[in-house]
Amino acid sequence: MKMSAHGAALDYAGDHKQELLDDLIALLKIPSISTLPEYKEDLEQAGTWIADRLTSLGFEKAGLLPTEGHPVVYGEHLKAGSDAPTILVYGHYDVQPPDPLDEWVTEPFDPQVRDDNIYARGASDMKGQIVASLRAVEAMVHSEGLPVNIKYMLEGEEEIGSPNLSAFILKHAELLASDFCLNCDSMIQDPETPSITYTLRGLTYFELRIRGAKSDLHSGMFGGAIDNPANVLTELIAGMRDKDGRITIPGFYDNVRPLTEAERQEMVSKPDSWWLEQTGAKSLFGDEEYSANERATARPTFDVNGLLSGFTGEGSKTVLPARAMAKISMRLVPDQRPEEIEEKLRAYLTANSPPTVSWELENLSSCLPSISERDSESVRAAIKAFDAVWGKKPVFTRQGGSVPVVGLIQDLLGVESLIMGFGLPDDNLHAPNEKQHLPNLYRGIETYIHFMHEIAKGA
Amino acid sequence: MKMSAHGAALDYAGDHKQELLDDLIALLKIPSISTLPEYKEDLEQAGTWIADRLTSLGFEKAGLLPTEGHPVVYGEHLKAGSDAPTILVYGHYDVQPPDPLDEWVTEPFDPQVRDDNIYARGASDMKGQIVASLRAVEAMVHSEGLPVNIKYMLEGEEEIGSPNLSAFILKHAELLASDFCLNCDSMIQDPETPSITYTLRGLTYFELRIRGAKSDLHSGMFGGAIDNPANVLTELIAGMRDKDGRITIPGFYDNVRPLTEAERQEMVSKPDSWWLEQTGAKSLFGDEEYSANERATARPTFDVNGLLSGFTGEGSKTVLPARAMAKISMRLVPDQRPEEIEEKLRAYLTANSPPTVSWELENLSSCLPSISERDSESVRAAIKAFDAVWGKKPVFTRQGGSVPVVGLIQDLLGVESLIMGFGLPDDNLHAPNEKQHLPNLYRGIETYIHFMHEIAKGA
Numbered sequence: 046m047k048m049s050a051h052g053a054a055l056d057y058a059g060d061h062k063q064e065l066l067d068d069l070i071a072l073l074k075i076p077s078i079s080t081l082p083e084y085k086e087d088l089e090q091a092g093t094w095i096a097d098r099l100t101s102l103g104f105e106k107a108g109l110l111p112t113e114g115h116p117v118v119y120g121e122h123l124k125a126g127s128d129a130p131t132i133l134v135y136g137h138y139d140v141q142p143p144d145p146l147d148e149w150v151t152e153p154f155d156p157q158v159r160d161d162n163i164y165a166r167g168a169s170d171m172k173g174q175i176v177a178s179l180r181a182v183e184a185m186v187h188s189e190g191l192p193v194n195i196k197y198m199l200e201g202e203e204e205i206g207s208p209n210l211s212a213f214i215l216k217h218a219e220l221l222a223s224d225f226c227l228n229c230d231s232m233i234q235d236p237e238t239p240s241i242t243y244t245l246r247g248l249t250y251f252e253l254r255i256r257g258a259k260s261d262l263h264s265g266m267f268g269g270a271i272d273n274p275a276n277v278l279t280e281l282i283a284g285m286r287d288k289d290g291r292i293t294i295p296g297f298y299d300n301v302r303p304l305t306e307a308e309r310q311e312m313v314s315k316p317d318s319w320w321l322e323q324t325g326a327k328s329l330f331g332d333e334e335y336s337a338n339e340r341a342t343a344r345p346t347f348d349v350n351g352l353l354s355g356f357t358g359e360g361s362k363t364v365l366p367a368r369a370m371a372k373i374s375m376r377l378v379p380d381q382r383p384e385e386i387e388e389k390l391r392a393y394l395t396a397n398s399p400p401t402v403s404w405e406l407e408n409l410s411s412c413l414p415s416i417s418e419r420d421s422e423s424v425r426a427a428i429k430a431f432d433a434v435w436g437k438k439p440v441f442t443r444q445g446g447s448v449p450v451v452g453l454i455q456d457l458l459g460v461e462s463l464i465m466g467f468g469l470p471d472d473n474l475h476a477p478n479e480k481q482h483l484p485n486l487y488r489g490i491e492t493y494i495h496f497m498h499e500i501a502k503g504a
Numbered sequence: 505m506k507m508s509a510h511g512a513a514l515d516y517a518g519d520h521k522q523e524l525l526d527d528l529i530a531l532l533k534i535p536s537i538s539t540l541p542e543y544k545e546d547l548e549q550a551g552t553w554i555a556d557r558l559t560s561l562g563f564e565k566a567g568l569l570p571t572e573g574h575p576v577v578y579g580e581h582l583k584a585g586s587d588a589p590t591i592l593v594y595g596h597y598d599v600q601p602p603d604p605l606d607e608w609v610t611e612p613f614d615p616q617v618r619d620d621n622i623y624a625r626g627a628s629d630m631k632g633q634i635v636a637s638l639r640a641v642e643a644m645v646h647s648e649g650l651p652v653n654i655k656y657m658l659e660g661e662e663e664i665g666s667p668n669l670s671a672f673i674l675k676h677a678e679l680l681a682s683d684f685c686l687n688c689d690s691m692i693q694d695p696e697t698p699s700i701t702y703t704l705r706g707l708t709y710f711e712l713r714i715r716g717a718k719s720d721l722h723s724g725m726f727g728g729a730i731d732n733p734a735n736v737l738t739e740l741i742a743g744m745r746d747k748d749g750r751i752t753i754p755g756f757y758d759n760v761r762p763l764t765e766a767e768r769q770e771m772v773s774k775p776d777s778w779w780l781e782q783t784g785a786k787s788l789f790g791d792e793e794y795s796a797n798e799r800a801t802a803r804p805t806f807d808v809n810g811l812l813s814g815f816t817g818e819g820s821k822t823v824l825p826a827r828a829m830a831k832i833s834m835r836l837v838p839d840q841r842p843e844e845i846e847e848k849l850r851a852y853l854t855a856n857s858p859p860t861v862s863w864e865l866e867n868l869s870s871c872l873p874s875i876s877e878r879d880s881e882s883v884r885a886a887i888k889a890f891d892a893v894w895g896k897k898p899v900f901t902r903q904g905g906s907v908p909v910v911g912l913i914q915d916l917l918g919v920e921s922l923i924m925g926f927g928l929p930d931d932n933l934h935a936p937n938e939k940q941h942l943p944n945l946y947r948g949i950e951t952y953i954h955f956m957h958e959i960a961k962g963a
Contacts, residue, residue: 080821257786261934264934269749269796271779282735329860341728348723348734351825356601361664475823477719
């Protein structure tokens with residue numbers, strides 16, 4: 046590899062591993078939690094940290110562009126000339142809340158290296174990927190120069206469903222014009238198995254609120270005569286899936302595109318033991334017509350993400366609660382659409398909620414599922430880049446998560462996304478003890494360098 | 505009434521209404537919340553306030569007697585002589601937590617009088633009743649003297665299920681020896697309808713905890729392959745009652761003593777409109793074989809008192825929670841027993857919980873249902889006392905709530921309880937804006953004075 050045209054960039058990357066760690070620790074220390082309003086200034090601080098780094102790498106217009114919510118980090122490096130391809134690099138600098146706090150081995154915003162991993166909220170999702178891409182750019186800038194034009198667009202609201210991103214993209218469509226998008230918010234199969242994600246599940250996420258009496262009641266005085274919204278909530282939710290995890294909202298599967306036998310054959314399946322080891326669950330769950338891997342990536346789901354009602358402190362309080370709330374979400378697969386699923390959910394609630402209570406359903410976020418082209422120029426470049434670093438071709442995988450921006454960028458800018466990041470499936474995303482495997486990042490930087498050069502050559 | 509032997513006591517009570525209010529406000533200001541450990545000192549302060557008052561009324565041995573938890577207020581006034589009856593006055597000086605705080609019109613521990621009511625946590629349950637009994641004693645002490653011997657036993661743990669009361673009673677059985685117990689923790693039907701409670705429902709209260717993966721997971725990565733304990737919790741709870749409120753835990757009704765036609769005839773039923781007005785519920789709920797009044801007082805129930813799982817803040821977090829918790833309780837009627845119900849609940853959970861999760865059930869409190877003798881000396885005295893003050897005989901009512909101490913005192917001291925307090929069914933017990941109707945307390949003081957004299961005469 047050192048003999049390639051970009052050997053100097055690879056050498057630079059190899060010589061500056063400590064700086065990767067320093068950068069990562071600096072960025073991970075900033076609690077840029079977009080879900081909680083009290084972290085607004087931390088979001089700005091994280092965005093500014095990245096924008097300053099872009100400036101120091103010779104990017105122009107580098108800074109924070111406002112939205113109705115948290116700002117977008119933008120910066121452009123267009124010195125490769127108008128004949129060279131232009132890549133829009135997408136990522137997000139916000140992170141999930143760290144709770145439950147008591148399950149973290151070390152503090153979520155005090156990054157710690159143990160073995161080959163760095164532990165902190167956002168390490169894998171996705172500050173690790175942002176820093177890897179910046180270090181790849183730095184390696185090229187400090188050696189042969191960037192062979193392509195690059196525009197960075199890093200949002201601060203991915204973890205709250207990107208509520209202001211489409212308005213932002215529409216407003217700045219000209220600025221963001223590019224040949225394709227490199228989406229770094231992703232992972233590979235395992236440290237020795239590079240992979241390219243070709244499908245993503247969609248998502249639709251709701252808060253369901255049930256209201257009974259005008260205020261909490263004494264369960265001894267009113268229990269039996271007045272309905273209990275917490276009981277009703279459990280009944281409504283229980284009615285939406287069966288014991289095998291099949292969703293029983295009428296019509297839910299109407300638009301699910303069946304998996305072809307060929308697709309099922311080529312899917313790289315993790316063994317059942319992997320799922321159990323990763324999660325510590327007692328046993329696997331779900332419709333046995335499909336493998337665990339298929340159920341987690343290629344089939345839709347219905348999950349309760351939160352429950353709250355009545356008295357939840359220590360001890361007992363004999364309250365008949367006035368209200369009960371659930372956060373519920375469905376992962377969607379092609380060709381389901383969030384608005385169609387919301388309609389079916391509302392029809393179910395209308396048909397099944399008893400006259401004793403009232404209900405309210407709020408859609409908190411939604412995004413379309415997506416399937417990408419598998420023989421584009423960017424995919425061919427990615428295959429060569431992975432091969433150069435790992436010595437093997439990547440496998441194609443479906444990803445169970447949702448990356449709303451992929452559909453959005455396709456819709457609004459008319460470009461495809463190549464999804465290439467270097468997290469791992471066991472990184473504890475959105476959970477305590479989130480980590481990033483550091484060797485993945487070192488290889489990731491090399492892969493990005495190879496990739497940019499393959500793109501420049503026209504793969 | 506002024507012509508009776510105890511006219512001076514009644515006059516004294518009439519002349520000191522302001523002091524009732526002053527006393528009540530002083531006691532209500534102390535947040536003696538037994539559920540929450542941080543209020544330990546407030547409990548002690550409330551107990552001391554009452555003990556000091558007993559001392560000033562000439563009670564001996566007045567003070568706080570320790571238990572494993574919060575202390576018991578004790579004091580005895582035995583100057584009526586060994587031929588006079590001895591009454592054990594039972595009550596509790598602890599209160600429920602005030603949450604949800606934002607639904608209170610005025611602060612829960614800053615008592616405020618509006619119209620004829622005083623609003624504060626504990627106003628009706630049951631500091632109002634304690635203060636009324638003390639004011640009745642004061643009126644007699646300051647006039648003709650007490651015609652009976654009185655022992656006060658006021659616990660500080662009623663709202664957490666009286667975990668240390670049976671040990672206390674056993675230890676002090678000799679000290680507590682009496683002819684019967686006057687339990688002031690109660691209410692009358694409405695301001696113009698005095699009533700005597702002759703049955704109480706029992707209670708058994710649990711925390712049910714479901715555990716799935718070892719930590720919270722990303723619902724995109726694992727949803728579909730790994731079960732969700734919050735979904736499982738809703739399914740288990742939903743399976744325990746049907747849409748008419750009938751409990752479907754196998755065998756749950758086995759030991760329910762059927763209501764006789766005669767009992768049903770004589771039950772004073774509040775109209776359906778009363779239940780709707782009191783609660784603001786959209787419609788009534790429950791098995792239509794029984795009236796709302798019967799369902800709330802003479803039939804068992806199953807209620808969810810609290811739910812907690814996953815992410816419950818603002819916005820969305822796509823978490824697949826590792827744990828889910830529910831507080832659930834059943835009101836029991838004769839001849840159900842808490843330990844029998846727990847056994848049936850455990851059998852249900854064993855049979856119905858899926859292999860994907862583990863569950864844990866903790867019993868947080870339990871008490872037996874009770875039915876009292878309706879033609880005892882104390883009941884006859886109470887009828888005469890109510891008649892003297894209200895000009896009408898009391899009705900007999902069933903109460904839907906649970907007063908564990910009634911069964912306990914019967915078991916351990918061998919004496920019956922007369923339940924006589926002056927709250928109202930719409931006092932918002934255990935809920936925001938708890939209140940006490942002040943005219944009820946003025947009449948209550950007079951009723952207690954008449955009652956003590958009727959007892960002294962041998963009703």
